[in-house]
Amino acid sequence: MALGTEDLSARLEQYRADYKRLLDEGLSLDLTRGKPSAAQLDLANPLLGLPGEDGFRTADGTDARNYGGLQGLPELRAIWGPLLGVPADQLITGGNSSLAVMHDCVVNALLNGTTDGPRWVDAPSVAFLCPVPGYDRHFGICERFGIEMIPVPLNDDGPDLATVRELAAGDARIKGMWCVPKYSNPTGISYSDEVVRGLASMPTAAPDFRLFWDNAYGLHHHGETRAEIADVLALATEAGSPDRPLLFASTSKITLAGSGVSFFGGSPANVEWLLAHLQKRTIGPDKVNELRHARFLPDADAVRAHMDEHAAILRPKFDAVHEILTERLGDSGVGSWTRPDGGYFISLDVLDGCASRVVALAKDAGVALTPAGATHPYGNDPADRTIRISPSFPPIDELTAATRALATCVLLAAAEKLTAR
Numbered sequence: 001m002a003l004g005t006e007d008l009s010a011r012l013e014q015y016r017a018d019y020k021r022l023l024d025e026g027l028s029l030d031l032t033r034g035k036p037s038a039a040q041l042d043l044a045n046p047l048l049g050l051p052g053e054d055g056f057r058t059a060d061g062t063d064a065r066n067y068g069g070l071q072g073l074p075e076l077r078a079i080w081g082p083l084l085g086v087p088a089d090q091l092i093t094g095g096n097s098s099l100a101v102m103h104d105c106v107v108n109a110l111l112n113g114t115t116d117g118p119r120w121v122d123a124p125s126v127a128f129l130c131p132v133p134g135y136d137r138h139f140g141i142c143e144r145f146g147i148e149m150i151p152v153p154l155n156d157d158g159p160d161l162a163t164v165r166e167l168a169a170g171d172a173r174i175k176g177m178w179c180v181p182k183y184s185n186p187t188g189i190s191y192s193d194e195v196v197r198g199l200a201s202m203p204t205a206a207p208d209f210r211l212f213w214d215n216a217y218g219l220h221h222h223g224e225t226r227a228e229i230a231d232v233l234a235l236a237t238e239a240g241s242p243d244r245p246l247l248f249a250s251t252s253k254i255t256l257a258g259s260g261v262s263f264f265g266g267s268p269a270n271v272e273w274l275l276a277h278l279q280k281r282t283i284g285p286d287k288v289n290e291l292r293h294a295r296f297l298p299d300a301d302a303v304r305a306h307m308d309e310h311a312a313i314l315r316p317k318f319d320a321v322h323e324i325l326t327e328r329l330g331d332s333g334v335g336s337w338t339r340p341d342g343g344y345f346i347s348l349d350v351l352d353g354c355a356s357r358v359v360a361l362a363k364d365a366g367v368a369l370t371p372a373g374a375t376h377p378y379g380n381d382p383a384d385r386t387i388r389i390s391p392s393f394p395p396i397d398e399l400t401a402a403t404r405a406l407a408t409c410v411l412l413a414a415a416e417k418l419t420a421r
């Protein structure tokens with residue numbers, strides 16, 4: 001039965017009492033961090049003993065300890081190219097953070113222009129399309145450089161194509177779009193083939209429009225249901241816009257979040273473009289780390305088997321959150337949440353106008369949640385509805401305690417709102 005029925009005030013009292021008990025528990029829990037847990041990081045411990053007895057020579061005899069090799073180790077690119085859907089010679093491997101590569105691509109486009117357009121900074125204004133809910137650090141890059149963010153709805157099969165098409169075709173200020181095409185942050189949805197094709201081929205008023213294709217969770221399935229997304233590079237090339245997609249990924253949530261390898265993929269012209277800029281920035285990447293990665297996960301099967309081990313740790317956590325929310329909120333009508341087949345996040349929608357209240361109640365009860373609004377540009381969720389849950393980091397007992405507490409806060413905030421009418 002949905003809240004809002006005649007016994008609502010009785011329920012409000014009950015939720016207040018539940019919340020009071022929660023306060024008395026003196027919790028100190030954290031659901032904010034989309035980080036791998038220590039158990040997941042332990043899976044990559046053997047990496048730290050490499051390159052090992054086989055030494056520092058790469059496949060072509062290069063000493064990995066020395067300078068050079070700007071594009072990254074060929075053997076590493078040969079392993080990861082097919083996994084990421086990028087030809088190995090169109091892949092660049094680099095430092096641990098793909099976010100840093102995204103940041104640099106934006107800065108390079110602003111200051112130097114793209115392969116097919118002038119410096120963005122010379123345009124009267126620059127805007128990006130931002131599917132919402134989305135990833136706050138993408139929005140942070142735009143905000144940092146004064147790029148206007150235009151929210152577009154994210155549906156279950158990807159960004160709303162009709163809206164995106166209309167905006168991109170009609171507004172030459174729109175130079176880019178953030179996309180997390182698989183197991184998106186935070187809803188966990190994956191883009192349908194139709195959406196990928198649409199984005200790759202749609203007419204855009206800006207000839208130098210770029211899809212910032214952040215495939216952060218491309219290999220991060222939780223179980224047997226495995227999303228596959230269409231080949232955006234091939235589709236864009238087929239549509240005559242080979243330079244449109246810039247692909248990003250990393251091993252942050254595969255090996256070590258602070259010591260992994262990042263990937264950039266794109267058309268040959270985009271690879272040349274980024275290498276030309278990289279050349280001014282560095283003499284070469286950390287090839288010792290790249291060699292470690294190539295030896296630790298020497299082929300695609302090894303990567304997949306490693307990801308299965310992550311899934312075995314992550315899946316029970318995602319199941320636990322789903323079960324608790326179902327048990328506590330299931331029939332109340334005051335919350336709905338996603339149940340992703342992969343990735344790192346669950347997105348919880350509460351009654352309109354209640355997300356900030358839920359986050360504040362949880363904070364006072366010792367449960368840290370990602371700030372309400374973080375899933376939207378400028379931290380502004382106009383409906384004040386969406387809360388991002390990150391189940392990966394806490395041990396399962398802490399996760400379940402935090403999720404129960406969260407449910408209590410959702411119910412109390414909803415009852416407060418409905419009785420205030």
Ligand SMILES: Cc1ncc(COP(=O)(O)O)c(C=O)c1O
Nearest residue numbers: 034097098099135185216250252
């Ligand atoms: C969508 C998305 N992209 C990128 C990142 C960060 O990637 P990296 O560790 O490679 O910088 C995250 C981390 O949470 C993410 O959720």
